[in-house]
Amino acid sequence: MIPGSNKDHPSFIRSFGYAIEGFVTAVKTERNIKVMLAMGVCAVICGLVLQIDLLSWCLVALCVGLVLFAELVNTAIEAVVDLATQEFQPLAKRAKDIAAASVYTLSITAAIVGIIVFARALGLV
């Protein structure tokens, strides 16, 4: 919906409330998001312990945020596919498998960046 085109369009604050609701629902219902949040907390603890520099904090924040973003989008795609069909459908499989692949691609990339950042902080590279 185009913002402002309809007086019933939710306000910015209400839309933000829906987004928070979506985040809470995803965390409550999706095991993978809990795992990713736990890994994000671990990365922050490692950053604090190793006293990484500002640029490294930016990389850690970007990686954690992007992985969570990808998992949230993946969860939304799964919900839409389930809404469209409960039957076995090759296209449903393709959509879910590719959405899952996007999360794993980003997670592996984030893990590589994390290894480099923390190895550098430990003076290993």
Ligand SMILES: Nc1ncnc2c1ncn2[C@@H]1O[C@H](COP(=O)(O)OP(=O)(O)OP(=O)(O)O)[C@@H](O)[C@H]1O
């Ligand atoms: N309607 C469907 N038609 C065909 N294959 C499906 C369908 N629904 C699920 N699948 C297959 O089962 C796999 C698992 O689907 P599911 O919806 O259980 O997601 P999931 O792997 O449990 O995701 P998550 O762990 O993130 O919740 C999909 O990747 C897909 O290969």
